[in-house]
Amino acid sequence: MVRIADDEFERLVDDVFDGLPDDMVRPLENVAFIIQDQPPGARPRLYGLYTGHPLTRRGVYGFGELPDRITLFRNNLEASCETVEQLRERVRVTLVHEIGHYFGLTDARLQELGWA
Numbered sequence: 001m002v003r004i005a006d007d008e009f010e011r012l013v014d015d016v017f018d019g020l021p022d023d024m025v026r027p028l029e030n031v032a033f034i035i036q037d038q039p040p041g042a043r044p045r046l047y048g049l050y051t052g053h054p055l056t057r058r059g060v061y062g063f064g065e066l067p068d069r070i071t072l073f074r075n076n077l078e079a080s081c082e083t084v085e086q087l088r089e090r091v092r093v094t095l096v097h098e099i100g101h102y103f104g105l106t107d108a109r110l111q112e113l114g115w116a
Contacts, residue, residue, distance in 0.1 A: 002081045009074055010035065012084070016092045024099060031102060032067040037075040047080070048072050048094040056104030070098040 038046060052068025072094060081087040097115045110116045
């Protein structure tokens with residue numbers, strides 16, 4: 001298990017996000033990114049979670065809408081990695097996976113693409 005300081009983890013996430021392709025992140029609109037620990041005992045154990053209305057299922061979307069959320073579960077991400085480089089890669093895959101859900105991709109399709 002790797003454990004890094006809060007500010008280091010946030011910088012790592014920012015760096016990974018900044019390194020994602022522009023055509024993936026530019027279309028994101030009204031999305032909040034949250035870092036938190038998943039409560040102990042919660043099942044299934046998740047690295048990330050998209051909460052919102054995927055683009056493929058949106059009707060009218062506009063003023064006053066609460067933001068969609070992509071949550072990264074720091075405790076699970078860190079527990080799954082032995083090094084900071086492994087953590088960086090797990091965060092990248094998790095961000096891409098959850099952004100994929102924003103665009104309406106299913107878990108099955110994301111797995112086919114190698115983003116699961």
